[in-house]
Amino acid sequence: MAWKRSSPKDGKALQYTTIKARLYPSEAQAELFEKTFGCCRWIWNHMLADQQRFYLEADKHFIPTPAKYKKEAPFLTEVDNQALIQEHNKLSQAFRVFFKNPEHFGYPNFKRKKTDRDSFTACNHVFESGPTIYITKDGIRMTKAGIVKAKFPRRPRNGWKLRRVTVEKTKTGEFFAYILYEYAVKEPEAVAPAPETTLGLKYSVAHFYVADSGELADAPHWLKQSQEKLARLQQRLNRMEPGSKNYAEAVQKYRLLHEHIANQRRDFIHKESRRIANGWDAVCVRDDDLREMAQSVKLGRVPDAGFGMFRECLRYKLAQQGKALIMVDRYAPTSRTCSACGLVLDDAVHYKKRMWTCPRCGAVHSREVNAAQNIKAQGLAQYFSMQEREVA
Ligand SMILES: [Zn+2]
Incomplete structure (x- = not known):
């Protein structure tokens, strides 16, 4: 994974990437x-x-700092202090987003061993004597743990800086390290979009997205299959007696499948966004509040099926190539405008209606494709009016 943010250094941007390594800790390290x-x-x-x-x-x-607790809880000194400091940072961040937008981000919860993820994060600090975290040929050196045996799928390139490591234990008992690297790259030259090289995308509950060309991004067959399997398991769980041995086994099975689906979906999102970012010069999407939308259609567990993540992936994958993700105002009437003659209907076209006919010009529209076409037109107009303003 890599994303990007502009840095003050001229012509340079910082990019990040994570290497996921399997860890083989000794008994003491585990x-x-x-x-x-x-x-x-x-x-x-x-x-x-x-x-x-x-x-x-x-x-x-x-929020008191971790140091305040060490007298009352001396066992805290046995673990990496950086991991504790990181918890303080995470909690502060959780409150920051909660105060900023309490309707969308819940109040921070207490963590329970049963439901919480087993993980910790430690930042790397480079002292005169050397860094606190570094990788060796077949291991990773961490504070307190020493060198932990590890298998790397790839190695960092020259000039990459190790920023932090997250150690995680999966539900199946395997240990992994997520090693975050930072590196500077030359800012790519900006690519100006043209109508032929710009893609308009509409978020779709049924198809994940619908493009202005009429293309649908239906989630792959295997993803649907595992989702159906998950639904069946859920039904079975609902009928079972909690506390029984069978129930515990079914819960474990449910968790594993859930993890599997999350991986599959992440994989699909990365591949699909890569394909689009490489194939198009600009992409227009609506600046929808996906959480709100998902709540209104009651999708349950997977609010937007990952469309928010997809949008973010698109943004940084396009930015890496100097291309733009154009966000169209969420209140623009893209769903009730005729893309052929420009007529704006008074009311939204009902989301269950697949097709509609324009009362003025008679054009027959697929509801979602028409919206995607309007998103693209609106996005391009927005882009060019901003360019003009910058020139003027
Ligand atoms: Zn019309």
Whole structure:
């Protein structure tokens, strides 16, 4: 994975990429990792409880630092302090987004061993004596744990800087490290879009997306198959007696399948966004609030089936090539405008209606393709009016 943000250095941009390595910790190292997961949960829960107490007593938002807890809980000193500091950062961030948009981001929750992910993150610090985290030929050196045996699918290139590592234990008991690298690249030259090389995409509940050309991005067959399987498992679980041995087995099966589907979907999203970013000079999408939309159609567990992630993937994959993802205003009437004659209907076309006919020019439209065409036209207009303003 790589994304990009502009940096103040002229003509250079920073890019990030993650290498996922399988870890083979010794017994002692595995024990230390388990302890670290536990300490991270412990410190998170205590910081959160204290935040709540301060808020009630003094009406102040304040999160104590991990150092404040070490006297009362000396076992915290046995694990990597960086992991604890990272929990403080994560909790602060969770509150920042919550305060900014409380309707969409829930209040931070307490972590429970049963439901929480077993993981911790440590940032790399480079001292005169050397970095705190680095990789060797067949291992990764971490604070406290020492060198942990690891298998790398690829190696970092020259000039990549190791920023941080997340260690995670899967539900099936395997350990992985997500190693984040940062590197500088030359800012690519901006590509100007033309109508023939621009793609308009509409988010679609039924097809994931519909393009202005009429192309649909139906999720692959195998993804649908596993989703059906998951639904069947869910039904079976609902009929079973909680607490029985069969129930526990079914829950484990459900979890594994769920993990599998998440991987499959991520894979699909990455490939599909790569294909589009390479094939087109610009992409227009609506700046929809996907969470809100998903709630209104009650999709349940997978709110937008990953369309939000897809949009983000598109953005950085296009940006890597100097191309633009153009966000069209979410209130633009793209669904109720006739793309042939420009007539704007008073009311939205019902989302269950697949086709409609324009009362003025008689054009017959597929509801979603017509919307995608309007998104593209609107996006291009937006892009060129912004260019003009910049020139003027
Ligand atoms: Zn018309």
